[in-house]
Amino acid sequence: MHGSVANIYFMCHGCSILRLSYGDALIDQSLALPPGFHALPGGDDAWNTAIRAAMAGAEPGSVFWDGTHGHCRAAFVFAPDRPLAAGLVLDLGALALFDAIAVLAPPQVPVHLLPPDGLAVDGGRVATMRTAEAPAGADGVPEWAVLGIDVAVSSGTAAPGETPDQTCLMEEGFGDVAPADLLTHMSRHLLGWLDVWREDGAVALTRAVAERAAPAVVAA
Numbered sequence: 001m002h003g004s005v006a007n008i009y010f011m012c013h014g015c016s017i018l019r020l021s022y023g024d025a026l027i028d029q030s031l032a033l034p035p036g037f038h039a040l041p042g043g044d045d046a047w048n049t050a051i052r053a054a055m056a057g058a059e060p061g062s063v064f065w066d067g068t069h070g071h072c073r074a075a076f077v078f079a080p081d082r083p084l085a086a087g088l089v090l091d092l093g094a095l096a097l098f099d100a101i102a103v104l105a106p107p108q109v110p111v112h113l114l115p116p117d118g119l120a121v122d123g124g125r126v127a128t129m130r131t132a133e134a135p136a137g138a139d140g141v142p143e144w145a146v147l148g149i150d151v152a153v154s155s156g157t158a159a160p161g162e163t164p165d166q167t168c169l170m171e172e173g174f175g176d177v178a179p180a181d182l183l184t185h186m187s188r189h190l191l192g193w194l195d196v197w198r199e200d201g202a203v204a205l206t207r208a209v210a211e212r213a214a215p216a217v218v219a220a
Helices: 046-055 088-104 179-200 202-212 215-219
Strands: 005-012 015-023 038-041 062-066 071-078 111-114 118-121 124-133 145-152
Touching: 046 062, 046 071, 046 145, 062 179, 071 179, 088 111, 088 118, 088 124, 088 145, 088 179, 088 202, 111 202, 145 179, 179 202
Parallel strands: 038 062
Antiparallel strands: 005 015, 062 071, 071 145, 111 118, 118 124, 124 145
8 A cells, every 4th residue: 555654553541452554545534533543435335345455454444435325334444452252343333333323313212222233213223234354363363353334324225114114314303414424423432432342341342232222122
């Protein structure tokens, strides 16, 4: 990659979580992502773009994204420095996305997680998440991990009212939420949940996900 290179650390109470290294040639400067993250064009398939890039040695902190067609689709590339508990990256993403959408939600509009990989607004699914990671090395640490999100911002999968279990943010009164703004909010909250993981462990994330799950999911 061309351009200057900088090394950045996620710092959580003085302890580094992930080392991020990036060049500035292809960075999408239209997104005000927090330090350590840098946006890159994801094309028509941000998820597979990120997977291919991670396998080819993409710089950690890369966020491949696409905000067209009424959706916010993005994939975060991480370089873990320790073993990852099963489902940990998915929990990190779910909590960060929940907080971002909850902040933007109109008053009295309920937001819930649909574990393990969904998020609902007022009972209708608006987002899905997925993860992938390299096989763990001899030390138990994967070389890379990718977190993907797909949020229906202004375009659901069907006509309004046709599928009551699915919706989009605009239909739920969020107004003109820009995909770039949603991704920026999520990135900031992701840093906070990385901090929680470092300080309190994966069990704290599992507990937080359960607390934010839809009542029917909890009951099940």
